[in-house]
Amino acid sequence: MTTTPTGGPEVLRYTAFSADPAGGNPAGVVLDATGLDEERMLAIAADVGYSETAFLVPGADGLDVRYFSPLAEVSFCGHATIASAVAHAERHGGGDLTYRTAAGPVRVSTRRAPDGSWRATLTSVVPxxxxxxxxxxxxxxxxxxxxxxxxxxxxxxxxxxxxxxxxxxxxxxxxxxxxxxxxxxxxxxxxxxxxxxxxxxxxxxxxxxxxxxxxxxxxxxxxxxxxxxxxxxxxxxxxxxxxxxxxxxxxxxxxxxxxxxxxxxxxxxxxxxxxxxxxxxxxxxxxxxx
CATH class of the missing domain: 3.10.310.10 (Diaminopimelate Epimerase; Chain A, domain 1)
Incomplete structure (x- = not known):
């Protein structure tokens, strides 16, 4: 679930849109990417090897979020948003967040399901x-x-x-x-x-x-x-x-x-x-x- 490269951030691995680790879409998650530059984020995403890794930088009024595939940055990624939101909720509790992405602000909420699992909802920019x-x-x-x-x-x-x-x-x-x-x-x-x-x-x-x-x-x-x-x-x-x-x-x-x-x-x-x-x-x- 977690790796911490020498001198680097904690890197989590989640699969989104499934309650079974054998299903869904795997994503890397860095809950605190403070101080990481673009080159380092791309290198971490390539090392994780999943289609996307989300990098979150906490702020006073939300989270700055960037998404990297092993090859390039993308403006927005839904499955890495869901994965990172659940990872964030497991550590900090559920509620409402604002993800400040390259595509614009995305509202994200996390709630516990009756079975105790976490569910996350993203609300996209205007389509x-x-x-x-x-x-x-x-x-x-x-x-x-x-x-x-x-x-x-x-x-x-x-x-x-x-x-x-x-x-x-x-x-x-x-x-x-x-x-x-x-x-x-x-x-x-x-x-x-x-x-x-x-x-x-x-x-x-x-x-x-x-x-x-x-x-x-x-x-x-x-x-x-x-x-x-x-x-x-x-x-x-x-x-x-x-x-x-x-x-x-x-x-x-x-x-x-x-x-x-x-x-x-x-x-x-x-x-x-x-x-x-x-x-x-x-x-x-x-x-x-x-």
Whole structure:
């Protein structure tokens, strides 16, 4: 759960959006990153090796938070927010916090569930969606090995934002979503050029349940098992496109196809200027090799 490099900060390891250490999305957590520069944070994230590590600097009116993959800094990360919030609650108690991120202020709350576990909720910055160009759509479909007929006509492709940008492609069938095979290098270059964090591939099982897969080459991994930022962006996409009757709460099931099942609860207010709330649990992980 904890490592403390010589002369360095305490580094925690948690998995988010699962109560089982074998599920969810692992994240590194540094609860006090005071004095760490960007180079040191990137080195710690690379040493941890997870898709993201959150670095928190406590302040009088909130926490300054930065997120690093092993390769680069990202503006916002949902699963590392949930992981760090639960880690913070276990040491300092639950309540409401403000995370000051590169994407803007994010409200975070932690509460104990009836079983004694901690649950955390993040409320994103105001989401928005933009058109996905025809050229980018063609390129994405080609890299993924999808055809236009594989897309759900009721959920048109868009690019969505709730702290980070994600193209949203909806598969017509669960089988299409399950068969993920793509050129990592080609997709990674496209995503770097466009400033996309993950590609949010989804399938709507029913009105309130979505399956998701998120290719994540910029984070140095083929796929993310739980992506809170993409879930928030999906909530904004669903509201703006009129694809759900709001207010609504939908469940995003992610990670099943890669053996790390995750559950993300997404609450979508009716107010178009309101952020999207994403809720989940998190549990500590053992230190590798311990």
């Amino acid at each position: 928005r969606t933009i058109e996905l160009s025809a050229d980018d759509l063609r390129t994405l479909l080609d890299v993924l090995g999808w055809s236009p007929d594989d897309l759900d006509p009721d959920l048109p492709p868009r690019t969505a934002y709730a702290g980070a940008w994600h193209p949203v492609l909806a598969a017509r069938t669960r089988e299409r979503l399950a068969a993920l095979d793509y050129d990592v290098a080609v997709l990674g270059r496209l995503m770097a050029e466009r400033g996309w964090t993950t590609v949010d591939l989804v399938h709507r099982q029913d009105a309130r349940t979505f399956h998701a897969r998120n290719p994540f080459p910029p984070g140095g991994v083929v796929e993310d098992p739980a992506t809170g930022a993409a879930a928030a962006a999906l909530g904004g996409y669903l509201r703006e496109g009129g694809h759900v009757d709001v207010p609504a709460t939908v469940t995003v099931l992610q990670g099943q196809d890669m053996g790390r099942p995750s559950v993300l609860e997404v609450t979508i207010p009716a107010d178009p200027a309101a952020g999207i709330a994403v809720t989940g649990t998190a549990v500590a992980l053992p230190v590798p090799g311990s």
